[in-house]
């Protein structure tokens with residue numbers, strides 16, 4: 001107990017799945033995973049909360065096991081936000097800091113941040129984060145940390161990440177419905193990047209692509225900083241739906257076929273020309289060539305969108321460390337070969353690794369965002385573990401949840 005002073009929670013609210021990870025944080029900052037779980041979500045559309053009760057109930061249900069496993073009550077968390085409304089813009093600001101021999105203070109940094117953001121973000125957007133890229137002090141460019149330096153005129157270039165205010169408000173309401181306060185909202189792909197990238201990759205230039213159920217999001221890093229975030233409203237479930245429509249089968253079978261299939265026909269098991277699906281006594285055979293065509297058509301569309309984003313951000317063919325794929329869609333067989341051809345870059349599949357505690361079960365691409373959130377929370381703060389007795393308080397059940405929503 002002495003060693004672990006704080007605990008932190010990461011909560012990834014995906015369109016199809018909700019996932020949570022709980023970790024204790026040692027005095028030395030070491031992170032130890034003590035609980036995790038995942039469950040199906042409902043009431044979300046393309047990464048955005050479409051009704052409050054669906055996600056609230058899904059989160060509440062999923063957290064039961066996390067609390068049992070970790071022994072901690074989950075009442076606040078770093079929460080992922082997703083959807084095409086999430087975006088980043090570059091912003092610049094300038095302030096005069098006074099006399100020539102003035103030393104830059106925290107206060108000056110906050111002021112120049114304010115100057116950079118003012119007028120850059122429309123009123124219907126919530127600023128999620130302002131990430132300083134570089135400062136200029138009295139004309140000297142490229143300063144990473146001007147605190148304590150001497151100068152009279154301070155300029156800042158920053159990435160400003162924002163989300164449509166109604167969407168972030170509804171996400172907060174949904175987690176509050178599960179008795180979880182969202183301490184901070186982080187774009188899911190940015191959180192995922194934190195779990196799968198090394199500092200060297202972020203320094204040299206790398207992109208992370210989160211292939212989710214209903215969204216595909218892109219985060220680009222260079223010089224150690226986040227340079228760009230973009231989200232496309234198309235994801236891995238679109239492949240499933242295409243298969244269901246074209247092959248005239250229900251989505252469960254389509255999902256099964258998708259999971260068994262390799263986009264480039266490298267699958268093992270099934271006969272060369274066909275994939276066999278048993279349903280009760282019935283056996284259905286589907287042509288590999290046809291499935292391949294359907295999957296690849298949608299993948300081509302998704303990666304074409306990604307390529308356009310990279311180009312828009314001016315990073316196409318400019319990523320020495322290549323591209324890292326995460327999210328459930330990264331499990332699609334053959335997806336990295338496909339991405340390599342489509343994006344003309346080196347591709348890796350990313351997953352969390354190297355964590356302490358009961359972590360191995362979450363070393364999967366789809367857990368990247370939840371793990372990244374927990375790592376960010378661990379770095380920033382955390383709830384103090386006060387006493388051994390306090391940690392086993394049981395949360396109120398679904399009854400209170402219903403009462404909560406009467407308020408809206």
Ligand SMILES: Nc1ncnc2c1ncn2[C@@H]1O[C@H](COP(=O)(O)OP(=O)(O)OP(=O)(O)O)[C@@H](O)[C@H]1O
Nearest residue numbers: 014015016017212213214215236237328329331332
């Ligand atoms: N083994 C697998 N093979 C192929 N696809 C898979 C596999 N496992 C999961 N998927 C796909 O991954 C997707 C779910 O990924 P994930 O859980 O990351 O999405 P999400 O976070 O809920 O959605 P989003 O990020 O778009 O809001 C589904 O489309 C699912 O079909």
Ligand SMILES: [Mg+2]
Nearest residue numbers: 014015188212
């Ligand atoms: Mg997701």
